[in-house]
Amino acid sequence: MPSRKKVVNIPLGSQHISLLEPIRFQFTTENEKIIEVGADVGFVHRGIEKACTEKFEWKKVGYVVARVCGLCAITHSLSYTLAVEKLLGYEANERIKYLRMLMVELDRIHSHMLCLAHVSENAGFEAMFMQIMADRELVMDIQEAISGNRVQFDFIAIGGVNRDITPELVQLVHKNLDLLKPKIDDLMERFTNNWSLSLKYKGVGVLTYEEAYTYNALGPLARAAGLGTDVRAESSYFPYEEVGYEMVLESSGDIYARNIVRLREIYNSIQMCKNIVDNLPTGEIIEKVKGKPDGEAIVRVEAPRGELFYLVRGSKKNFLDRVRIKTPTFSAIPAMMEVFKGSEYADAPAILASFDPCMSCTAK
Amino acid sequence: MPTHKIEIELENLLTEIAAFYDAKVWHFITVNGIDLGEGKIELQWIFSKYAVKNEITLFYTVTKYETKIPSIVSMIPSATLSEREIVDMFGVDIEGAQKGLYLDEDSLTMPLRCSL
Numbered sequence: 001m002p003s004r005k006k007v008v009n010i011p012l013g014s015q016h017i018s019l020l021e022p023i024r025f026q027f028t029t030e031n032e033k034i035i036e037v038g039a040d041v042g043f044v045h046r047g048i049e050k051a052c053t054e055k056f057e058w059k060k061v062g063y064v065v066a067r068v069c070g071l072c073a074i075t076h077s078l079s080y081t082l083a084v085e086k087l088l089g090y091e092a093n094e095r096i097k098y099l100r101m102l103m104v105e106l107d108r109i110h111s112h113m114l115c116l117a118h119v120s121e122n123a124g125f126e127a128m129f130m131q132i133m134a135d136r137e138l139v140m141d142i143q144e145a146i147s148g149n150r151v152q153f154d155f156i157a158i159g160g161v162n163r164d165i166t167p168e169l170v171q172l173v174h175k176n177l178d179l180l181k182p183k184i185d186d187l188m189e190r191f192t193n194n195w196s197l198s199l200k201y202k203g204v205g206v207l208t209y210e211e212a213y214t215y216n217a218l219g220p221l222a223r224a225a226g227l228g229t230d231v232r233a234e235s236s237y238f239p240y241e242e243v244g245y246e247m248v249l250e251s252s253g254d255i256y257a258r259n260i261v262r263l264r265e266i267y268n269s270i271q272m273c274k275n276i277v278d279n280l281p282t283g284e285i286i287e288k289v290k291g292k293p294d295g296e297a298i299v300r301v302e303a304p305r306g307e308l309f310y311l312v313r314g315s316k317k318n319f320l321d322r323v324r325i326k327t328p329t330f331s332a333i334p335a336m337m338e339v340f341k342g343s344e345y346a347d348a349p350a351i352l353a354s355f356d357p358c359m360s361c362t363a364k
Numbered sequence: 365m366p367t368h369k370i371e372i373e374l375e376n377l378l379t380e381i382a383a384f385y386d387a388k389v390w391h392f393i394t395v396n397g398i399d400l401g402e403g404k405i406e407l408q409w410i411f412s413k414y415a416v417k418n419e420i421t422l423f424y425t426v427t428k429y430e431t432k433i434p435s436i437v438s439m440i441p442s443a444t445l446s447e448r449e450i451v452d453m454f455g456v457d458i459e460g461a462q463k464g465l466y467l468d469e470d471s472l473t474m475p476l477r478c479s480l
Contacts (some may be wrong), residue, residue, distance in 0.1 A: 041445070041465065042465050043468035043469075044463075045466040047475055049453070049476065050475045050476060051437075066463045078366075108437055189463065200474075213388050213440060214387055214441065214442075215442045216387075216391055216392045216442040217441070218391070227386065228414075228415060229391060229415070232415075233415070234413075234415065234416065234417055234418070235417060235418055236417055236418060237428070298367055298420055298422075300393075307391075307393070307412075309393050309394060311396055311408075311410075313398060314448070321398065322396075322397075322398045324394070324396045326393060326394040326446070330444065330446075331393075331394075331447060333443065333445055334441055334442040335442070354374060363466060
């Protein structure tokens with residue numbers, strides 16, 4: 001009997017109706033099951049690492065790296081600032097740490113909501129996409145009120161933060177997060193019980209516990225597979241234990257688990273933000289830091305998509321010797337390619353959305 | 365963040381990493397390059413320990429631009445993009461790492477070489 005196997009090569013991207021980011025996959029499919037994957041990730045390379053050492057002096061680099069990514073700008077400027085402060089022998093006071101932590105956790109909430117909106121859209125829930133994006137505005141409004149900007153905050157500066165939080169802003173944080181919580185309850189109900197968002201995605205796009213280790217998975221992707229890694233628990237740049245941080249773990253490693261991890265992390269971040277503004281230590285919001293960076297510093301920060309890594313080397317000059325940026329999506333791509341293998345081609349857009357890829361970060 | 369910096373000879377890279385790396389203990393972060401000028405580059409392989417606060421191990425070596433560099437992808441599959449990035453940015457030759465991640469495959473530029 002002749003073979004009925006039909007092998008077809010299908011490109012997806014770099015511009016495609018179901019893709020949100022400029023990435024190109026080359027799928028080899030056998031009867032619509034993906035058997036091989038190639039990925040091209042460099043469409044938006046901007047040479048930021050080079051600019052950080054040749055175009056901009058070290059005091060301005062924090063503003064440059066915030067432009068690596070619009071979604072997690074705050075974690076980029078935080079990582080760079082922490083690295084430079086380490087080289088200058090400076091450690092921020094508790095108030096500065098709390099204010100920085102607040103903005104990072106707000107950023108996590110809105111970034112996770114954006115991912116959930118895209119996952120909904122991929123399942124055919126276009127109205128739900130719009131609803132989540134509208135609800136997300138509650139967080140964007142807080143960010144804008146605190147930092148002055150919705151996206152490129154430039155809130156974190158070397159030696160502190162650029163704006164303080166007032167009692168009115170504390171009230172706004174509570175009010176908007178209280179309004180947000182029932183909306184997340186509603187989302188949790190839908191992502192848990194709606195057939196298209198739960199049963200359809202259970203067992204699809206699975207990254208196993210073993211594969212998570214093998215491919216060095218990170219962030220929600222790893223935690224959905226049961227790998228207990230989170231830079232918030234593995235570093236001490238912020239006092240996360242004081243504000244109620246809890247690591248969220250699921251075990252099935254599929255699209256469903258990744259959605260649930262993000263929803264549970266939103267709950268945890270909401271609680272942390274409320275605890276932060278209720279227990280803000282006193283102190284200056286910005287302090288004078290003297291000197292020029294000398295030596296090498298490594299910083300890891302938990303961005304919404306996982307570990308963000310910065311290595312900064314300076315030699316007491318105005319220009320740094322090296323700024324190395326390793327972003328979470330860059331590290332997740334090998335795991336992503338593994339997950340695609342064995343999956344149905346029709347599920348590829350949904351799997352991709354569940355990874356919450358950021359190509360602006362990846363190509364930098 | 366305390367970093368254990370370990371200098372290695374390039375010819376011992378694979379045996380050193382093989383002896384050190386346990387995928388369930390160490391998280392591979394990235395490969396890094398730093399151009400030192402005068403035809404030399406510092407290469408770094410960086411790891412963090414799971415579930416332990418602030419523990420980083422960094423292997424490094426200084427070598428010449430034209431030296432053939434072994435690949436760790438057979439031990440750590442997720443290193444593939446990091447190695448390709450270093451090849452693109454510094455114009456070095458890492459075994460099996462194809463140029464063209466960010467630049468054109470036939471590009472002659474090496475953006476992170478300080479001499480260029």
